[in-house]
Amino acid sequence: MAKKPKKDMGILEVEKLPRVSAWAWLRARFFAGMVIALPIVVTFAILQFFINYIDQRVVPFLPESLRPETYLNYAVPGFGVIVLVLFLTILGAITTNLLGRSVVVITDxxxxxxxIVRTVYSSFKQLVDVFANNPTEQFRECVLIQFPREDSWCLGFVAAPARGEVRSHLSEEYIGVFVPTTPNPTSGFIMFVKAENTIKLHMSVEEGARMILSAGLVVPEHPDVQAAIDAANDRQPKSEAGEPSSPEPDAEPGHEPTQDPDLK
Structure with a gap:
């Protein structure tokens, strides 16, 4: 006996999703949890490392009567950090006086x-003075320069225009650009190039540093892309927001309804 064909009830058939194995489901959830937890764990691990490092260097200089473990059965984490902050604050208050300045000059x-000490001391002192006393001399903006060959571009930070002997040999058109290495930005190259041969970027110095630290994996969003997204959101039809849509101006108006003369 032949089977009767199924009647079409107007119900759309939903395509069934492929089954996911238990191992694939567990693996996906594991990596999702790792992506969320890894930045938090790394942040606290770095903070713990620095806190323990400072505690191990500062606490031994304190007398037994000032150490927390003298009165407690355990050491207080971060106690060395608190002592260091108080010490630097008191040191700054002392050195701002006339007597403190004299001591600093004699020590210098x-x-x-x-x-041997003067080479290291003078280098770090000049570096600290630049960032502490001259905030305008810090890295200003991110640029692209051709390095190490033509048509090969590197991300760099503008340090300052060419000065001194470098400027006398070159010209005012040259600027100093620091090209850091990745993922360790503490080393790099200082290059003097013409300003017209660089490409200025919209990203800030902080965003450029994050891009270098991540080996190019973390890329800041370009303002033109964000502007295009905002413009696309503004062009959404008003009918989606629940507002009545108005007729188009090019549409032809409909005929007015006629009234039967017998009804008058």
Missing amino acids: RVLSQIP
């Missing part, structure tokens, strides 16, 4: 006379 002269 003594350290500048020691053959």
